[in-house]
Amino acid sequence: MGRDQDACRAWQLLVKFFFAQREHLPSGGGGSDLGLSPAQCHVLHLIEPGRPLPMRRLAQTLSCDASNVTGLVDRLEARGLVARRPSPEDRRVKELKLTPAGERLRASLLRRMAGPAHPLSRLSSRQQRELLQLLQHLMDERDRD
Amino acid sequence: MGRDQDACRAWQLLVKFFFAQREHLPSGGGGSDLGLSPAQCHVLHLIEPGRPLPMRRLAQTLSCDASNVTGLVDRLEARGLVARRPSPEDRRVKELKLTPAGERLRASLLRRMAGPAHPLSRLSSRQQRELLQLLQHLMDERDRD
């Protein structure tokens, strides 16, 4: 019983902490003064430079309908941040990659997410290491893809 | 340097973990089959039974413009989930409270957020207690309101 209570309380705190730190999230407020909506930030965050991303996979990762991705990418493409490219292997598939401008903006976004008032910077070295170990344990249990 | 790296890595893992667990978030997908949008879930989550919430305060907590709250509450009120009531002290202010149906739906939502596949249930008792202590330390540094 104590265990479940600890877990519930921890999760509630985690939610609260996360919401308080939303400017450090990919889909948080961090991109609003870069002229990016939350969804656009998320897309930019998910397209890694030099790693073309099929639109279908983007829809899956965002867990939204494929038709959304069309409009989302339309707007990013109109701003010259991403480019569509038909896949060499399967001509139905379109791969997304960042333009140079897109890569620059993504870098700004990541920089903003990482600092300067980093969410975890108030923890001591030892506490940060403890947290890291706990999280790695959590993710090891889950990442099976 | 090790410290900053631990912190960055921990934060990245935290973001990833959170996104993977979004069905357990108030504004995650947990309410979609209850017929609630993410924003509506969030509102329902924030109005505690027996604790009337001024609309302005709701807008602040959601960190959105006050005009959004009007429509948001309109839709919830049309569905009989919340009710507006003028504040006895300041007649400009409207307080929100849950209807009985709203309280029932909120309870379902909270139940869904808490389980059955609770995000932290894979941790041992000791790990959960460690995590709780780390989070309490983080929040103690921040909650000054």
Add this chain to the structure above:
DNA sequence: TATTGTTATACTCTATAACTATA
């Protein structure tokens, strides 16, 4: 037939600006 991406449509969310009513 099944899959990828698009279009059309409708609804919700969100911000800005102008407004009403209270204070």
Add this chain to the structure above:
DNA sequence: TATAGTTATAGAGTATAACAATA
């Protein structure tokens, strides 16, 4: 004057359904 909430408007996000091109 300032504040709480509303309205009008515009743009963006989201899901559903129907569609074209490709596999």
